[in-house]
Amino acid sequence: MPPILALEGIAKRFGAVVVADGIDLSVQAGEALGVLGPNGAGKTTLFGIITGTVEPDGGRILFAGRDVTRLSPARRCRLGIARSFQIPQPFGGLTVFENLLTAACFGAGIAERAAYGECLDILDRCGLVEKANLRAGKLTLLDRKRLELARALATRPRLLLLDEVAGGLTEPEARQLVELIRALRSSGITIVWIEHVLHALAAVVDRVVVLHGGGVIAEGSVAEVVRNPAVAEVYMGIPVDA
Amino acid sequence: MSAERPFRIARASTSSRIGLGLVGLLFLLLAAAPWWAGRQDLRLLAEIYAYIALASLWNLLAGYAGLVSVGQQAFVGLGGYALFALALFGGVGPLWTIPLAGLIGALVAVPVALLVFRLRGAYFAIGTWVVAEVFRLLASQISSLGGGSGTSLPAAVVTSIAATRHAREQLIYWVALGLLVLVLGAVVLLLRSRHGLALAAVRDDEVAAGSCGVEVGRAKLLVYVLAAGGAAMLGALIFLQKLRISPDAAFSVNDWTAVVIFIAVIGGLGRVEGPIIGTLVYFLLRETLAPYGSLYLLVLGVVAIAVMLFARQGIWGAIADRTGWHLFPLERRVILPARSSSAGIGRPAADPHRAHSFALAGLIGGAALVMAGAQAAADRMADGKGPWAACRGPESCCGSPAQPDHAAMVQGRLRPDSDPAARGVLEPPPPQSPSSCGGHARACRSPNEPG
Numbered sequence: 189m190p191p192i193l194a195l196e197g198i199a200k201r202f203g204a205v206v207v208a209d210g211i212d213l214s215v216q217a218g219e220a221l222g223v224l225g226p227n228g229a230g231k232t233t234l235f236g237i238i239t240g241t242v243e244p245d246g247g248r249i250l251f252a253g254r255d256v257t258r259l260s261p262a263r264r265c266r267l268g269i270a271r272s273f274q275i276p277q278p279f280g281g282l283t284v285f286e287n288l289l290t291a292a293c294f295g296a297g298i299a300e301r302a303a304y305g306e307c308l309d310i311l312d313r314c315g316l317v318e319k320a321n322l323r324a325g326k327l328t329l330l331d332r333k334r335l336e337l338a339r340a341l342a343t344r345p346r347l348l349l350l351d352e353v354a355g356g357l358t359e360p361e362a363r364q365l366v367e368l369i370r371a372l373r374s375s376g377i378t379i380v381w382i383e384h385v386l387h388a389l390a391a392v393v394d395r396v397v398v399l400h401g402g403g404v405i406a407e408g409s410v411a412e413v414v415r416n417p418a419v420a421e422v423y424m425g426i427p428v429d430a
Numbered sequence: 431m432s433a434e435r436p437f438r439i440a441r442a443s444t445s446s447r448i449g450l451g452l453v454g455l456l457f458l459l460l461a462a463a464p465w466w467a468g469r470q471d472l473r474l475l476a477e478i479y480a481y482i483a484l485a486s487l488w489n490l491l492a493g494y495a496g497l498v499s500v501g502q503q504a505f506v507g508l509g510g511y512a513l514f515a516l517a518l519f520g521g522v523g524p525l526w527t528i529p530l531a532g533l534i535g536a537l538v539a540v541p542v543a544l545l546v547f548r549l550r551g552a553y554f555a556i557g558t559w560v561v562a563e564v565f566r567l568l569a570s571q572i573s574s575l576g577g578g579s580g581t582s583l584p585a586a587v588v589t590s591i592a593a594t595r596h597a598r599e600q601l602i603y604w605v606a607l608g609l610l611v612l613v614l615g616a617v618v619l620l621l622r623s624r625h626g627l628a629l630a631a632v633r634d635d636e637v638a639a640g641s642c643g644v645e646v647g648r649a650k651l652l653v654y655v656l657a658a659g660g661a662a663m664l665g666a667l668i669f670l671q672k673l674r675i676s677p678d679a680a681f682s683v684n685d686w687t688a689v690v691i692f693i694a695v696i697g698g699l700g701r702v703e704g705p706i707i708g709t710l711v712y713f714l715l716r717e718t719l720a721p722y723g724s725l726y727l728l729v730l731g732v733v734a735i736a737v738m739l740f741a742r743q744g745i746w747g748a749i750a751d752r753t754g755w756h757l758f759p760l761e762r763r764v765i766l767p768a769r770s771s772s773a774g775i776g777r778p779a780a781d782p783h784r785a786h787s788f789a790l791a792g793l794i795g796g797a798a799l800v801m802a803g804a805q806a807a808a809d810r811m812a813d814g815k816g817p818w819a820a821c822r823g824p825e826s827c828c829g830s831p832a833q834p835d836h837a838a839m840v841q842g843r844l845r846p847d848s849d850p851a852a853r854g855v856l857e858p859p860p861p862q863s864p865s866s867c868g869g870h871a872r873a874c875r876s877p878n879e880p881g
């Protein structure tokens with residue numbers, strides 16, 4: 189079976205800033221992969237390239253063996269790639285419930301009425317069901333982050349890309365989130381998770397890659413990469429609490 | 431888990447039930463207007479309907495799809511010319527040209543979209559305007575429709591609508607009301623459907639919409655084509671009422687876009703109710719300021735810019751923000767019997783992603799109006815006429831309801847209280863004199879006359 193996600197020679201630069209310089213990466217179906225790297229390393233941009241909102245300068249993206257490099261973000265979403273946005277991007281004029289309904293109707297291709305129950309279910313799991321009728325633009329930052337995850341789930345993803353969803357959570361909240369993501373993984377969803385909260389990441393993923401300078405500088409378990417001298421160097425000055 | 435919990439999805443709210451009830455009553459009242467309103471009132475009402483419809487379509491474009499078009503006059507004019515061409519050369523009954531014009535507008539919108547969709551933001555706005563100017567120039571090349579100076583509907587065509595002027599005016603009034611119901615109904619049904627979710631998602635965040643499976647480009651194209659078809663139908667209606675067309679009147683950026691932007695922006699973009707409120711405010715201002723001639727354009731421009739600076743959400747936005755009211759049942763509310771007491775109705779939030787395009791729209795509209803006002807004022811001085819002398823364009827004064835027949839008189843070369851059908855419409859124009867302004871001491875000139 190081909191890997192569910194394969195990046196081949198992905199290159200991207202913004203002017204003089206090289207964020208990807210021939211990145212090769214593959215993720216097996218059912219795997220949970222962590223992504224580390226200092227701010228500005230290009231992690232979020234890589235998610236944009238995978239989901240189709242950022243056009244790479246070179247390279248190919250394969251999803252379950254299929255070349256999706258030229259497909260629209262919407263097509264990729266319908267194939268099963270979903271993401272959360274690091275800076276939440278809710279549909280502010282719609283209610284929380286309608287945010288999920290949009291994702292279910294268009295991302296998962298379910299008829300509106302058939303999606304009601306599933307959307308409420310996801311809201312319940314993400315701790316948002318009491319806020320179903322609130323305008324998403326009125327949510328607190330924390331609830332917006334919950335909505336990011338919930339809306340991504342409503343698209344019925346096969347590959348879920350999470351961008352710093354644990355930042356700012358209290359300990360019990362972080363534990364709940366970890367439980368939820370583990371449950372998603374055991375239901376068969378492949379996870380790629382960008383996260384600075386290392387103990388949360390370590391509780392879910394088997395493998396992490398560290399991005400820096402446009403390439404993968406280290407790979408292994410969380411414990412292995414934090415001991416890696418190259419990683420220690422790029423994080424110099426940034427405390428690593430693992 | 432909520433899947434086992436009973437739930438219900440409610441579409442209507444108290445405010446939307448009251449709102450729909452009021453809208454229904456109002457519709458009945460307005461449908462009966464020929465029995466309680468005078469001719470001039472009917473003309474004014476029909477004009478109001480056309481503007482509500484045009485503004486609703488523009489709201490769909492700019493408020494939902496983020497397409498700040500300054501070129502909708504391209505399709506209004508196209509519809510008007512389709513009416514004349516189909517009626518004169520195709521022998522199509524004038525009322526039947528309206529749906530045909532809509533079809534033509536929608537078809538023409540597809541290649542136009544392929545062109546202008548390559549442009550973004552301000553470039554898109556300018557691109558649509560350029561397309562409309564090209565259309566105007568093309569129309570002025572059609573010599574069989576009077577070239578640059580335009581033409582009138584022949585008496586035979588006019589009488590084919592209805593035998594008497596009275597019957598014709600009633601019929602056109604009802605068609606105008608019907609078209610408004612059609613456009614508003616289509617907008618409400620579209621926004622109420624799952625496609626409404628997609629459009630609202632595009633309105634709020636294009637990138638996130640795409641990542642949630644919404645084909646943003648396709649949604650925009652759909653809205654553009656719908657808005658073009660609607661504008662073309664309205665164009666056919668408007669020029670059916672005027673009985674006369676010229677490239678300048680048909681493709682007027684002031685009448686069919688600047689005013690429409692003003693209406694949509696002050697009413698509140700991205701909301702169905704906005705264009706209705708905005709149109710009412712516009713006509714209130716126009717009627718109040720009518721005695722001051724072209725000055726009203728300046729006032730409108732200043733009002734539009736003020737709304738942009740101080741009340742981005744527009745009038746309905748400010749109302750809905752404070753009250754949570756909706757006239758139309760667009761939203762979906764989850765009713766969970768057991769625990770949902772705390773699930774309140776939130777209020778719409780200001781949207782930073784769209785704010786810039788709204789601001790752009792408002793400023794373009796405001797600036798266009800100020801420019802039009804200033805130009806009219808300059809013309810007035812250049813003409814050396816009295817302070818009330820300047821009239822420009824069919825809508826700015828000649829079409830104003832203080833002298834509602836005036837537009838028809840000047841443009842259709844009619845005299846007061848004479849049926850064009852009975853007299854023949856194509857006689858040479860009467861000499862322009864203050865008395866031709868329906869008793870008001872104004873000298874009006876047709877927009878296609880050299881100024």
Ligand SMILES: Nc1ncnc2c1ncn2[C@@H]1O[C@H](COP(=O)(O)OP(=O)(O)O)[C@@H](O)[C@H]1O
Pocket residue numbers: 202205207225226227228229230231232233234
């Ligand atoms: N649209 C853009 N235009 C220009 N520069 C960008 C854009 N998006 C990201 N960048 C730059 O690319 C680099 C990587 O950004 P990002 O992918 O957000 O990093 P990370 O998520 O790893 O912190 C940063 O230097 C950022 O400023």
Ligand SMILES: [Mg+2]
Pocket residue numbers: 231232233274
């Ligand atoms: Mg990032």
